[in-house]
Amino acid sequence: MNQSIERDSTHGPQLFGQPRGLATLFMTEMWERFTYYGMRAILILFMAGAITEGGLGLDDKTAGAVYGLYIAATYLLAPMGGWIADRLIGQQRSVIWGGVLIMLGNGLLAAGDTRLFFIGLIVIVLGVGLLKPNISALVAQLYPEGGSRRDAGFSIFYMGINLGAVLGSFFVPITAAAFGWSAGFALPALGMLIGLVQFQVTKNHLGTSGLVPLGKPATWWPIVGFMVVLVVVAALAITGALALNPVRISVVANWTMIALAAGYFSYLAFFAGLDLSERKRVVAMIALFAACAMFWAGFEQTGASLNLFADRHTDRVIFGWDMPAGVLQGVNPAFIIIFAPVFAAIWVMLGKRNLDPSAPFKFSLGLILMGVGFFVMYLAAQYVVQGEKVLPTWLMLTYLFHTFGELCLSPVGLSSMTKLAPARFVGQVMGLWFLATAIGNNLAGQFSGEFDPNNLPGMPDRFLYLMWWGVLAGAVLLVLTPFIKKMMGGVK
Numbered sequence: 001m002n003q004s005i006e007r008d009s010t011h012g013p014q015l016f017g018q019p020r021g022l023a024t025l026f027m028t029e030m031w032e033r034f035t036y037y038g039m040r041a042i043l044i045l046f047m048a049g050a051i052t053e054g055g056l057g058l059d060d061k062t063a064g065a066v067y068g069l070y071i072a073a074t075y076l077l078a079p080m081g082g083w084i085a086d087r088l089i090g091q092q093r094s095v096i097w098g099g100v101l102i103m104l105g106n107g108l109l110a111a112g113d114t115r116l117f118f119i120g121l122i123v124i125v126l127g128v129g130l131l132k133p134n135i136s137a138l139v140a141q142l143y144p145e146g147g148s149r150r151d152a153g154f155s156i157f158y159m160g161i162n163l164g165a166v167l168g169s170f171f172v173p174i175t176a177a178a179f180g181w182s183a184g185f186a187l188p189a190l191g192m193l194i195g196l197v198q199f200q201v202t203k204n205h206l207g208t209s210g211l212v213p214l215g216k217p218a219t220w221w222p223i224v225g226f227m228v229v230l231v232v233v234a235a236l237a238i239t240g241a242l243a244l245n246p247v248r249i250s251v252v253a254n255w256t257m258i259a260l261a262a263g264y265f266s267y268l269a270f271f272a273g274l275d276l277s278e279r280k281r282v283v284a285m286i287a288l289f290a291a292c293a294m295f296w297a298g299f300e301q302t303g304a305s306l307n308l309f310a311d312r313h314t315d316r317v318i319f320g321w322d323m324p325a326g327v328l329q330g331v332n333p334a335f336i337i338i339f340a341p342v343f344a345a346i347w348v349m350l351g352k353r354n355l356d357p358s359a360p361f362k363f364s365l366g367l368i369l370m371g372v373g374f375f376v377m378y379l380a381a382q383y384v385v386q387g388e389k390v391l392p393t394w395l396m397l398t399y400l401f402h403t404f405g406e407l408c409l410s411p412v413g414l415s416s417m418t419k420l421a422p423a424r425f426v427g428q429v430m431g432l433w434f435l436a437t438a439i440g441n442n443l444a445g446q447f448s449g450e451f452d453p454n455n456l457p458g459m460p461d462r463f464l465y466l467m468w469w470g471v472l473a474g475a476v477l478l479v480l481t482p483f484i485k486k487m488m489g490g491v492k
Contacts, residue, residue, distance in 0.1 A: 019142040021205040022153055028095065029135055029157060030164035031195025032416040035102055035188035036128065037333070038168030038242040039109070040303050041326035042176050042184050043067060043310055044448075054181045054291065056114060060308065061449035065246040068445015069253060070121050072438040076257075077129025079431035080226075082137070084130065085217035090204060091134040091210025092139070098131025099196040106189035110182045115238050122234065134210070141209040158340070165333035173326030176197050250446055257439045261289065264432060274422055277489050280422045284360075285429070288416060289436045291363045294473045295409055296341075296440025297447060298370045298466050299402055302332060304448035305462075306377070306395060312453070315389040323392075331396050335403035343407040358492070359416040360484040364477040366409030371470025372402035374463050392411070405470075419491045 047063035049055020085094040108120030139157050143150035168188065176184025195376065236242035269282045303337050310316070311325035350356045357365070378392070380394035414433060421429035451462050477484075 026160040030160040033164030034168035037165040038172030041329035064449030065250040073443035081130040086215035092135040101127030101485040103192040109185035162333040169330030173324035177324040292436040293440040297443035300444030311354040366405040367474030369405035374467040
């Protein structure tokens with residue numbers, strides 16, 4: 001049967017050789033990422049924007065801290081979202097309710113009220129935590145046979161992620177520049193609404209995948225307790241009864257997350273009943289965990305300090321059009337779309353020659369490339385200190401190096417942790433991996449806050465610090481690579 005849409009007895013409706021349900025999930029994720037990255041492209045610009053121009057008027061340090069906490073929280077709540085789906089409502093309902101919360105949260109941002117703004121961020125975090133892990137789980141359930149077909153399906157799905165990121169980073173900043181901040185936040189809400197409608201209309205193509213929870217039934221009480229605490233804290237903050245300092249919260253949160261990670265690794269190493277080879281792999285996991293956190297601490301400057309740099313110090317006039325700063329947030333996902341197949345082909349080619357680099361080597365290369373990107377910014381900052389605005393090409397070159405670094409580290413990370421984790425702890429280790437990303441993103445907000453807009457002569461040194469952060473971390477990991485490979489015990 002040579003038609004684009006067909007049916008077979010194993011997989012149900014087909015579209016171009018893939019389950020028809022993949023198109024449903026592709027479009028849903030595309031619109032969710034449109035919403036997420038579109039809002040992210042203007043978030044710190046709005047918070048640091050002058051009150052007279054409709055912004056919140058926060059100083060850079062506070063805006064950076066809020067940004068870091070927000071991004072970190074979206075990763076921290078992913079394990080809880082997975083638990084809710086597995087034990088309470090199933091993946092399909094989790095995606096729907098997650099999307100509803102994301103839409104409502106962006107609607108609160110669009111309202112233009114400061115108190116509602118922070119409540120909106122919390123609501124979005126809850127929505128992303130509920131939707132993000134479960135839509136990926138639904139993709140996996142479309143391919144019970146596993147194999148290369150599933151890999152191809154996830155590759156297509158990944159394209160949806162980056163396509164949504166590119167579109168959101170383009171249209172949302174343009175809308176905000178043309179019609180105001182409220183319109184800029186309203187567009188992501190509309191995007192999520194479109195994604196929800198599309199999902200609801202076409203979810204029959206998913207069949208029974210993720211329709212009911214497959215894990216051991218659980219009670220709602222832990223979730224109810226968490227929500228009660230959250231509502232009480234929010235109410236106290238809104239009424240002024242509880243003074244919250246985002247900068248202080250960010251620091252405390254980071255040390256808390258580091259302590260949690262250290263505690264869990266200690267548990268695995270000494271109290272989980274692992275054999276010697278498994279304990280050695282825990283050592284390797286610690287090294288990769290630390291490298292992951294350090295990478296994202298630098299990389300996530302894209303939406304923080306580098307976004308502010310684009311807004312304040314970049315000549316963005318192109319053929320008479322004053323390009324909004326947030327549009328440059330789409331450069332990284334665009335580069336991902338272009339270069340992901342290239343890197344995949346390189347690893348395959350090297351693998352056929354038994355030259356495929358090890359995971360720690362790829363991690364070290366990713367960190368070094370991230371550092372090289374900040375050296376580009378160090379050079380650009382020299383012109384800013386002299387009172388000049390620089391071309392966007394400086395940022396684009398930085399994002400190119402950062403994209404190369406991401407492609408060396410990010411796709412390898414999850415795969416490596418699943419291989420290194422003891423079989424009975426794989427799910428928990430995946431949650432731990434999200435924790436590494438959360439630590440890195442929170443640190444990114446803190447690093448961004450160190451860029452003092454009133455101290456331009458100090459800007460090059462801040463970028464130089466981030467350069468050494470990546471290069472030295474990568475160099476140390478490179479030196480330790482033989483030892484880490486030994487601890488991995490043959491895991492590739």
